[in-house]
Amino acid sequence: xxxxxxxxxxxxxxxxxxxxxxxxxxxxxxxxxxxxxxxxxxxxxxxxxxxxxxxxxxxxxxxxxxxxxxxxxxxxxxxxxxxxxxxxxxxxxxxxxxxxxxxxxxxx
Amino acid sequence: xxxxxxxxxxxxxxxxxxxxxxxxxxxxxxxxxxxxxxxxxxxxxxxxxxxxxxxxxxxxxxxxxxxxxxxxxxxxxxxxxxxxxxxxxxxxxxxxxxxxxxxxxxxxxxxxxxxx
Numbered sequence: 678x679x680x681x682x683x684x685x686x687x688x689x690x691x692x693x694x695x696x697x698x699x700x701x702x703x704x705x706x707x708x709x710x711x712x713x714x715x716x717x718x719x720x721x722x723x724x725x726x727x728x729x730x731x732x733x734x735x736x737x738x739x740x741x742x743x744x745x746x747x748x749x750x751x752x753x754x755x756x757x758x759x760x761x762x763x764x765x766x767x768x769x770x771x772x773x774x775x776x777x778x779x780x781x782x783x784x785x
Numbered sequence: 786x787x788x789x790x791x792x793x794x795x796x797x798x799x800x801x802x803x804x805x806x807x808x809x810x811x812x813x814x815x816x817x818x819x820x821x822x823x824x825x826x827x828x829x830x831x832x833x834x835x836x837x838x839x840x841x842x843x844x845x846x847x848x849x850x851x852x853x854x855x856x857x858x859x860x861x862x863x864x865x866x867x868x869x870x871x872x873x874x875x876x877x878x879x880x881x882x883x884x885x886x887x888x889x890x891x892x893x894x895x896x897x898x899x900x901x
Contacts, residue, residue: 710889719878719892720829764828771882772819773890775828 679703681776683765688782689755697750697779699765708768711739711750714778715761723763724750755783788812789881791893798869799901805865806896808835808879814859815881819890820852823876835862835879869900 680702689695701709708727712720726732726741726748738751750763762778788811798804808818816837821829833854834842841854853865866873876897880890 712892717876717895717897719895722889722891725889766829768888771817771888772831772834773829773880774831775821777828 679767679769679774681765681767681774683763683776683779685777686780686782688784690784691755691757693755694751694753695755695781697752697763697765697781699748699750699776701746701748701765701767701776703767703769703774705769706743706767707770709739709741709748710766710768710773711737711748712764712766713761714764720764752781757783757785759783789879789891789893791877791879791896793896794894795897795899797899797901800870801868803865803867804869804898805863806877806879806898808862808864808881808893810860810881813881813883815862816859816884818856818862818879818881820854820862820864821878821880823878823895829878832864835864837862866898869898871900874898874900 683699710725711723714720724739731740736753741748760783762780764778765776766773790809792807818835820832823829831844832847835854835856837856843849856862876895878895880892882888882890
């Protein structure tokens with residue numbers, strides 16, 4: 678089976694940094710993805726990791742440790758528009774398996 | 786960038802009727818598409834993998850006779866919810882990967898189904 682775990686909710690203030698963690702136990706692994714989803718909309722792609730280490734993309738960075746089954750998404754210089762659900766997904770044989778999502782609320 | 790469309794955006798139907806949802810890749814070909822379901826405040830649950838020219842592959846616990854999938858061409862997959870019931874009300878989202886590189890999946894805008 679696939680087990681992907683991330684916190685349900687997080688809050689932070691504008692301009693701050695927030696780290697959203699994701700742990701996974703899956704039968705196979707071929708990459709980890711982070712998506713952003715606003716309410717009622719489809720997820721949009723943020724980042725992808727397949728090798729251990731940090732991938733940086735502007736205000737967003739994502740880290741992966743395959744031996745620990747662990748990833749995090751780091752959001753810097755938070756803006757109000759970053760309030761959304763952040764989904765961690767593991768790819769196995771081409772299929773994506775998602776965590777429950779972390780609802781991030783950014784306060785002014 | 787890659788665009789995946791879905792039609793309709795939302796649909797309301799009576800219990801017992803069937804509803805068809807279309808998923809199209811607009812600027813690329815997709816031999817594989819994926820169908821997900823998302824209940825309120827829940828994550829996306831993979832329902833099935835749609836394969837062009839062959840039968841769909843369903844995830845465990847998903848009834849293939851209830852959720853009919855047809856991948857008619859390299860740019861179109863359809864999901865038909867047969868004999869819909871109120872418990873089928875959900876947000877249905879499709880995705881398609883772009884081959885090569887990371888094979889990142891791009892998602893359609895979703896279809897909100899409400900069964901009365």
